[in-house]
Amino acid sequence: MNESSTLNSYRSGPDERGRFGIFGGRFVAETLMPLILDLEAAYEAAKNDPDFHAEIQDLHTNYIGRPSPLYYAERLTKKFGGAKIYLKRDELNHTGSHKINNCVGQILLARRMGKTRIIAETGAGQHGVATATVAALFGLPCVIYMGATDIERQMPNVFRMKLLGAEVIPVTSGSGTLKDAMNEALRDWVTNVENTYYLIGTVAGPHPYPTLVRDFQSVIGRETKEQMMVREGRLPDSLVACIGGGSNAMGLFHPFLDDSSVRIIGVEAAGHGIESGEHSASLAGGSPGVLHGNRTYLLQDDDGQILEGHSISAGLDYPGIGPEHAWLRDTGRVEYVSATDKEALTAFQLCSKLEGIIPALEPAHALAYVSKIAPDLPSDHLLVMNMCGRGDKDVFAVAEHLGVKL
Amino acid sequence: MSTRLDKRFAKLKAEGRSAFVTFITACDPDFDASYEILKGLPAAGSDVIELGMPFTDPMADGPAIQASSQRALKSGATLNMTLDLVRRFRADNNDTPIVLMGYYNPIYHMGVDKFLAAANEAGVDGLIVVDLPPEEDDELCEPAMRAGLNFIRLATPTTDDRRLPAVLANTSGFVYYVSINGITGSASPQARDVAAAVARIKRHTNLPVAVGFGIRTPEQAAAIAGAADGAVVGSAIVDAIASQLDVSGKLKSGGAAHVLALVQSLAQGVHGARVTAAE
Numbered sequence: 007m008n009e010s011s012t013l014n015s016y017r018s019g020p021d022e023r024g025r026f027g028i029f030g031g032r033f034v035a036e037t038l039m040p041l042i043l044d045l046e047a048a049y050e051a052a053k054n055d056p057d058f059h060a061e062i063q064d065l066h067t068n069y070i071g072r073p074s075p076l077y078y079a080e081r082l083t084k085k086f087g088g089a090k091i092y093l094k095r096d097e098l099n100h101t102g103s104h105k106i107n108n109c110v111g112q113i114l115l116a117r118r119m120g121k122t123r124i125i126a127e128t129g130a131g132q133h134g135v136a137t138a139t140v141a142a143l144f145g146l147p148c149v150i151y152m153g154a155t156d157i158e159r160q161m162p163n164v165f166r167m168k169l170l171g172a173e174v175i176p177v178t179s180g181s182g183t184l185k186d187a188m189n190e191a192l193r194d195w196v197t198n199v200e201n202t203y204y205l206i207g208t209v210a211g212p213h214p215y216p217t218l219v220r221d222f223q224s225v226i227g228r229e230t231k232e233q234m235m236v237r238e239g240r241l242p243d244s245l246v247a248c249i250g251g252g253s254n255a256m257g258l259f260h261p262f263l264d265d266s267s268v269r270i271i272g273v274e275a276a277g278h279g280i281e282s283g284e285h286s287a288s289l290a291g292g293s294p295g296v297l298h299g300n301r302t303y304l305l306q307d308d309d310g311q312i313l314e315g316h317s318i319s320a321g322l323d324y325p326g327i328g329p330e331h332a333w334l335r336d337t338g339r340v341e342y343v344s345a346t347d348k349e350a351l352t353a354f355q356l357c358s359k360l361e362g363i364i365p366a367l368e369p370a371h372a373l374a375y376v377s378k379i380a381p382d383l384p385s386d387h388l389l390v391m392n393m394c395g396r397g398d399k400d401v402f403a404v405a406e407h408l409g410v411k412l
Numbered sequence: 413m414s415t416r417l418d419k420r421f422a423k424l425k426a427e428g429r430s431a432f433v434t435f436i437t438a439c440d441p442d443f444d445a446s447y448e449i450l451k452g453l454p455a456a457g458s459d460v461i462e463l464g465m466p467f468t469d470p471m472a473d474g475p476a477i478q479a480s481s482q483r484a485l486k487s488g489a490t491l492n493m494t495l496d497l498v499r500r501f502r503a504d505n506n507d508t509p510i511v512l513m514g515y516y517n518p519i520y521h522m523g524v525d526k527f528l529a530a531a532n533e534a535g536v537d538g539l540i541v542v543d544l545p546p547e548e549d550d551e552l553c554e555p556a557m558r559a560g561l562n563f564i565r566l567a568t569p570t571t572d573d574r575r576l577p578a579v580l581a582n583t584s585g586f587v588y589y590v591s592i593n594g595i596t597g598s599a600s601p602q603a604r605d606v607a608a609a610v611a612r613i614k615r616h617t618n619l620p621v622a623v624g625f626g627i628r629t630p631e632q633a634a635a636i637a638g639a640a641d642g643a644v645v646g647s648a649i650v651d652a653i654a655s656q657l658d659v660s661g662k663l664k665s666g667g668a669a670h671v672l673a674l675v676q677s678l679a680q681g682v683h684g685a686r687v688t689a690a691e
Contacts, residue, residue, distance in 0.1 A: 033543045035472045037568040037593055040575060179478060192471045197594040199570055296517045309490040310521025312468045
């Protein structure tokens, strides 16, 4: 499995079939196949067009508010008593998470392709809000598919999407979470294939989605690299990010993959614990399979039926993971670990009290793992954690978990 | 090599009729009830049987077939049980082709070689795997053909002339033309559009073309059968099964007969149609 000795670069994938090793690919119905090929061609053309990059740059600066700060978390650093902890503040982006980075890129692509209707799936609602936002910005009708279970636990985001003019369609099939929302979005796409652009929110789905989402999110890692050079005059020693589908992590990791001195760690959601079977850790508790257009690690039973994930965080509650992560795990370049619901809740409160930053439950998983490793690292160890979203959307759910009545 | 599918379509062509292709989901609502319906399909007029392999995430299917998959899985259905169903059917019927239809993951999880050997031994004739386009042919299509199974490809309204040769290249048995952009059981196709699409496909292949998605009544079936080599009905039959379940989800007594009566009326529609698209 270990390809690292023979690889010149970890950043050259995917191959022409959209694969990272055995992972990725284009496992979609024939109806969608011509569309996916069109998208690939449109993206290749856009990538080589300076105007496209200029448009993205303008939106980054003037709409999202990039670059996001690289913040030295002094009190967390003192508390853990080891590594020097930096937070990449993508929670300060417009709409409150890293999701907007991808959405501005894809909406510009959709416009180039002449698409007049936008659809998306959402779990926690962050991607739904970001999609509804860019659709509003460009005056395009927008339909968001969201699991009925998630709608209940993320009411503020549902209302936000509606304010932005999107139609939110509750999905009751399956367990009513992100996986089912993605099925329903695919069904919509297959039906409205001529005019509709499917704006996928994570580094998963059929090729070229994992690649283009990664590319649009890589601004996180590029900025981090530059900012760390300015702050410390060298590369960080380690990177930590949470992983559901894995877009914020891939965005932070990708520019550093060939910097062999940088230790890279992805944190999956262990839910009630990996051994309990109630978790969303596809790498720790899953096996390779094919779902939603790509081959990757999936939570599945002995018959290849997809299992429901569990996580306190709706944004991590997905039984799969981006194919490039699956490959990076098998090559050994990136370490993948996990944090439980309980550990994330503790980190959520700690960060709020010590830094005055209420994190989303998703990056609270990353912080939970940082709290485990930081104390044993030397004080000159530079650790960057991706604070990929803010916790406003989670305060009601957290209050409930803590037994507080609002 | 002449397969059951080749023989069946050749026979129908000689008789000047279109094929009536019926879809049910294996083990819907459970193994025994599903077998009772399955074994009655040929006598009710089904020329080719598509047997759905239940999957948790049937992304190209509408509510009717999604629900049938859920019912089957709830009863404990597995891919091995689907193959058992075929095996049991084959004990009494050696002529009616059976095509397994579904999604790739359960097959991939079992292992392609193991699955193909088991499918062959059980008496499966062909495979339709919705999420395997020609771009992924080395996954299952090529091994299946080597194992002597037909691999039936879906062609759709978005499959343009540029793409059609690639879609048809490794197709055998028949071509399944999906008459609408959409999921199973949704909008109904227009016979005129279908005839034009079938003619377009036939410029690229000598294989029979069966048409499905959205055919619900004997009249629609007749219209489509007049424009193609076969008409596929799925959701309407699966809905009939759903209508025959008791509160505990079991097939009511007389339920199979009710479903087969619908199949029979649809078959009359298909078999009464004149074939205009045979050449």
